[in-house]
Amino acid sequence: MKRNQFARGRRRRAVALASAPLVAASLLSGCGAQSGPPTLTWYILPDNGGSVARAEQCAEASNGAYQVRIESLPSTATAQREQMVRRLAAGDSSIDLVSMDVVFTAEFANAGFLRPYTAEETSRLTAGMLPAPIETGMWEDTLYGAPYKSNAQLLWYRKSAAAAAGVDPASPTFTWDEMLKAAVGQQKKIAVQAQRYEGYTVLINALVLSGGGALLEDVEAGRDAKPSLNTPPGLKAAEIVGTLGRSPAAPTDMSNASEEQARANFQSDQGMFMVNWPYVLAAARSAAEEGTLPQEVVDDIGWARYPRVSPDMPSAPPLGGANLGIGAYTEYPEEAVALVECINAEPKATQYMLDESEPSPYAASYDNPEIRETYENADLIRESIGDGGPRPPTPFYTDISGAIQQTWHPPASVTSETPERTDQFMADVLAGRRLL
Incomplete structure (x- = not known):
């Protein structure tokens, strides 16, 4: 080794x-x-x-x-x-x-x-x-x-479970929809960061960017920037988050999961997929060396580019x-x-x-x-x-992120109405009409 x-x-x-x-x-x-x-x-x-x-x-x-x-x-x-x-x-x-x-x-x-x-x-x-x-x-x-x-975040997967499902997560066109279908079929879990914190905004931003959209239009306009989640990319992001949150592929602690909770779930018997930062492989190897994680789990870990939202559009890995x-x-x-x-x-x-x-x-x-x-x-x-996708470069980013976290949490509550509600709430927060 x-x-x-x-x-x-x-x-x-x-x-x-x-x-x-x-x-x-x-x-x-x-x-x-x-x-x-x-x-x-x-x-x-x-x-x-x-x-x-x-x-x-x-x-x-x-x-x-x-x-x-x-x-x-x-x-x-x-x-x-x-x-x-x-x-x-x-x-x-x-x-x-x-x-x-x-x-x-x-x-x-x-x-x-x-x-x-x-x-x-x-x-x-x-x-x-x-x-x-x-x-x-x-x-x-x-x-x-x-x-x-x-x-930049990567897609992590358990090679044995992916093989059993007959999917190739390393395929250039592998999508979130394919991932969800495979996990449900194998009665396994998809680990993400969905606690009400910055990591959840990272997930939502990546989904919107990967679908060809953006959280904001005219970012340079500062407080007058236009929230743009109520668009096809934003609606698709809401569909992915809400469907996962309500599906059997959602870990029981999904709405409270940060990077480490996601990693623990992925390394458990129920783990199949995870989006997370590159440190997780070194951390898994360290745990195996210390005897707290079976070596066969480490050997079963595969990695690929962040999954696509649409098969014909490259993903924008979280930066x-x-x-x-x-x-x-x-x-x-x-x-x-x-x-x-x-x-x-x-x-x-x-x-x-x-x-x-x-x-x-x-x-x-x-x-x-x-x-x-x-x-x-x-x-x-x-x-x-x-190829990483950044979060909006705005002096008011804390307001942007806070508005998203407040309206998209918990994941199971996200529906097709969420993007429009978020746009209105975010616009009100930026204009000073409402507080987070």
Whole structure:
């Protein structure tokens, strides 16, 4: 069996995290004097220590130009946003660098919370990256978020169950309708993220985009953008969600399922299909190595591109990831840019993918021999990110997502009337006539 990079990286990074306060303290040493090097504070998204390691390496490589202090953000995207908005709205100059979910780049940039990257910096910092992640960091044709990591969901399936149903999930034209029919026929389950949270919006957005539609028309119009779910693509998305939610293929916990609940269901005896991020394969291998998951389950896992809504239209795999923004009120903008360039270099992004199971935004990472050994689906991940469907790049995304979550939940309640109801509710929320 191949050496499990996920387990190895997780153990190594767990040690790094355990000593994180000591790491931060060592980076701060010697900065008490006013004439000493500046200390850059980087607000990171929680991980197993990969960000701490990158910060430590870059502080050392700077040859005394700067030190780095790490501050960890909360574990959920909503809590991360709340904390950063409060601090940045108050003009907090201690925020030199911040890792942020891709959906918040437009909001933070529009509010003046982020320092824009210059054209020269943009060219330098994004060289070699896939176009789709770069777009998530843009606002009004200017880069505000340098892609730190990227992501795209795949279709996961149990090979034995698919064979028994006589279907090929890896077929280029495999659809949600075929998947539902096969799962019902085998008395198995389809695991999705349908808790009332951002992951559910990710699912709905992907279905609408894959059907040729969009959640909003005229996104650039801001609050005057037109909700567009009451269209053929939106109606088809509602049909898929509602039919699955009311079918025997829906897991009992579907309306409360996040990524990990979906993974647990998929790995159980009732699992057959799942849409989820690439980390799940490494996580399954780690569980088998630790003895908490039978190896035969891991051997039975197959993967394919995100399923189509229509057989004649390519799917738009959900696009995720995180971007690096420089705080608008930082006292050290030049040093902050230098830190971004260091921690975001391609070799570090590739190593982060090995250690944290978080895909790299760089195209070349997927040709790295270690990546190809660890990820047999490296080409599929790269392709899915490249063709990934983003969520609307709008400063009002939180309102958009909240309106969808409120009107499409629980999944079993979704009918052909839901898209029209959502459009009206979303328009009212954007106009300030109603509150979430």
